[in-house]
Every structure is written in C-alpha cells, then in structure tokens.
Amino acid sequence: MEQLKEIRQYWNMRADGYGEAIREELNSPGALQWRERFEKLLPPPPAKVLDCGMGPGFFTCILAEMGYAVWGVDYSDGMVEQAGKTLAALGLTAQLQQMDAQHLTFPDGYFDAVVSRNLLWNLEQPRLAYEEFRRVLKPGGLVIVEDGNFYLRLHDEDYAALSDEIGRRMEQNQLEKPKHYAPGSKELQQFREMERIAGSLPLSAIRRPQWDVETLLELGFGQLGVESASVEAAGKNLPAQYIVTAWKKTVNWETVLFCGAPPKG
Numbered sequence: 438m439e440q441l442k443e444i445r446q447y448w449n450m451r452a453d454g455y456g457e458a459i460r461e462e463l464n465s466p467g468a469l470q471w472r473e474r475f476e477k478l479l480p481p482p483p484a485k486v487l488d489c490g491m492g493p494g495f496f497t498c499i500l501a502e503m504g505y506a507v508w509g510v511d512y513s514d515g516m517v518e519q520a521g522k523t524l525a526a527l528g529l530t531a532q533l534q535q536m537d538a539q540h541l542t543f544p545d546g547y548f549d550a551v552v553s554r555n556l557l558w559n560l561e562q563p564r565l566a567y568e569e570f571r572r573v574l575k576p577g578g579l580v581i582v583e584d585g586n587f588y589l590r591l592h593d594e595d596y597a598a599l600s601d602e603i604g605r606r607m608e609q610n611q612l613e614k615p616k617h618y619a620p621g622s623k624e625l626q627q628f629r630e631m632e633r634i635a636g637s638l639p640l641s642a643i644r645r646p647q648w649d650v651e652t653l654l655e656l657g658f659g660q661l662g663v664e665s666a667s668v669e670a671a672g673k674n675l676p677a678q679y680i681v682t683a684w685k686k687t688v689n690w691e692t693v694l695f696c697g698a699p700p701k702g
Contacts, residue, residue, distance in 0.1 A: 440561055440637070441537070445513050447631055450495070452515030454624070459493040459577035460523055467664035478579060478682060479505070487573065489538045489566070490556025494520030500552070501529040507546075539565040543573045545664075550579040558640045559631075560698075564652055568633060571656050576687040578590050579589055580658065582649065585678035588635040593640040611656055646679045658683035 444612050448455075462468060479486065482504030490495045491509035497520055500507045514535045520535055528587050536542060538553075551570045557563040570580050590600040635641045646663050655659060661682070665679040 440634070441512070443634055444559055445563075447491075447634060448511075448513035449515035451517050451615075451627060455516070456493040456519035458493045459519075462495060463523070463527075464497055467514070468499060471496070472503065473499065474581075474680075477562075478581065480549050480579075482506075484545065487541075487543070487548045487551045488531075489541075489551055489553045489570070491520050491533075492516050492524040492554070496552050496554055497531050497533075498523055498527055498529055499674060501531045502527065507531040508543075510535045510538065512537050520639065539563075539569065541569045541573055545572055546575045546578075548578060549575055549634050550581070552581045553584070554583045554597055555587075556585055557582065557637060560640070561638065563640055567649075567652050568671055569693065571658065571685055574685045576590060576685055578685045580653070580683050580685070582680075582681045583674070583678070584649070584674060587598065587674060588632065588638070588641040591632070591636050593644065595673055596676055629650065644676070646676065646681050649679075649681045653681070653683045657686050659686050660684045 457594055478599065483506045486500050486507050488494075488500065488507060488509040491497045492513050494509060497507055497509040501524065509517075509520055510533070511520070512535065514670045517533050517535050520531075520662045524531055538556060539560060541665060553566075553570075557566055560566055567580075586596060590596040601678050610677075646665065650663065652662055660683065662682040663679060665676045668677050669675070
C-alpha cells in the first residue's frame with residue numbers, strides 16, 4: 438500500500454500538465470481512430486462502459502460523446518478532478534470516482550465493457566486488476582486495454598539498447614525531442630521520479646503483451662486480439678505499445694461438464 442500511495446502522489450503532481458495534454462489530444466487524429474475502434478468493437482450505446490484508470494478522461498470523453506453510459510475511475514484524486522474539467526469543457530457527463538483498479542467496488546457483471554489506457558504498467562498487482570475487470574463484466578463483455586513496455590529498458594538489455602539508440606537519434610536531431618527532454622526541466626525531473634518508482638513495479642520487468650494474453654486466457658477470456666506498434670533496434674523487432682481486446686466467455690465448460698452427467702466412453 439505504501440507504493441500505491443507513492444504512485445498516487447506522483448500522478449497528483451502530474452495531473453495539471455497531463456490534463457492539458459489530454460485536452461489537446463482529444464482533437465487529434467488518434468482520438469478519431471479510437472472512436473472508430475469503439476464503434477467497431479463495443480455494443481451500441483447506451484451500453485455501460487467502465488474507463489478504469491481514466492487519467493484526465495481521454496476515453497471517458499470519447500465514449501460519453503458517443504452516447505455511452507460511462508463510469509470513470511482513477512486512484513489519483515487529481516486525475517479525477519482533471520477528468521471532471523475535461524468533461525465540463527466539452528459539455529459531457531459521466532460518473533467519476535476515486536478508486537483502486539485492483540479493488541473495484543462495483544457489483545459483479547455490472548458493465549458491458551471495460552476500457553483502460555496506460556494503467557496496468559504502474560500497478561503493484563496488475564493481475565488483480567484483470568481479475569476485477571472480469572468480475573465486473575457481464576458474460577460476453579469486452580475488455581480493451583492499451584498499454585506499453587514503458588520501463589522495460591530498466592531490466593531488459595534489448596530495450597536498454599533501444600532506449601540508447603533513440604537517445605542518440607534525438608541528439609542527432611533525427612527524432613523530435615519531447616518537451617520533458619530538456620536538461621533541468623520540471624518535466625524531466627518528474628519523469629525521473631516515475632522511473633525510480635517504476636523500477637520496482639512488476640510489469641517493468643516483463644515483456645508484454647505476451648503477459649497480458651497469457652493472463653487473460655488464464656482468467657477465462659477468449660477471442661483475444663492484439664495490435665502492436667513495434668520499434669526495430671539491433672535487428673530485433675521490439676513491441677513498444679499495444680492494444681489487447683478480449684471477451685469474457687459466456688459459458689464455463691468445465692462447470693457444465695462437472696455439474697451434469699459424466700461423459701460416456
């Protein structure tokens with residue numbers, strides 16, 4: 438719990454700047470792509486959708502504008518406040534709460550879908566979050582997760598080499614430097630603080646999305662799909678960010694088998 442509090446404090450510190458960035462991103466081509474993806478995958482509005490780890494409300498706003506009944510939760514109260522500002526600026530509404538993704542307080546089978554963006558990598562017990570996603574989903578419900586191998590470079594030689602290569606290319610002006618790259622900047626100090634925290638988080642040392650796929654299958658999800666954005670370094674294709682989709686199975690065949698008559702033959 439001490440680490441969870443530290444993570445919460447970090448995102449509270451980042452809330453204002455992140456809120457501004459998300460409000461800009463809602464006008465980007467990426468937001469339109471997500472709307473199209475939701476139109477393709479989600480049941481029609483007004484289905485109930487949970488945005489878990491909503492941050493300043495990127496998914497929450499897109500879904501609310503589409504007509505979904507949206508609940509947004511985040512453990513950072515600063516992010517909950519920013520999500521409220523983002524919704525208000527667009528004249529949208531959603532149910533917002535401060536809540537731990539690893540211990541959701543919603544009833545079983547409450548939602549038609551659960552969506553999550555850049556959440557699981559910074560959890561102490563990410564499998565618990567997936568277990569909670571499954572619990573609050575209706576049978577046949579959909580989970581959509583976007584995440585990435587953001588701090589795998591701290592533990593994995595291939596990703597460390599990739600990070601070094603990206604740094605060299607930015608120094609040579611072959612890649613645009615992010616604003617937090619400037620030495621001594623407030624943003625750079627904040628990112629270094631997150632790096633310190635992330636070093637001890639479990640998913641910082643695991644290659645993904647393999648872990649996500651295996652975990653979702655173990656928990657009884659099916660029809661898994663993966664979209665991955667990869668980067669090539671030293672002749673290796675390394676997943677950077679990805680999107681995983683999975684449906685909660687409607688029937689537990691083992692339960693049916695053991696509750697009924699034993700199979701013959």
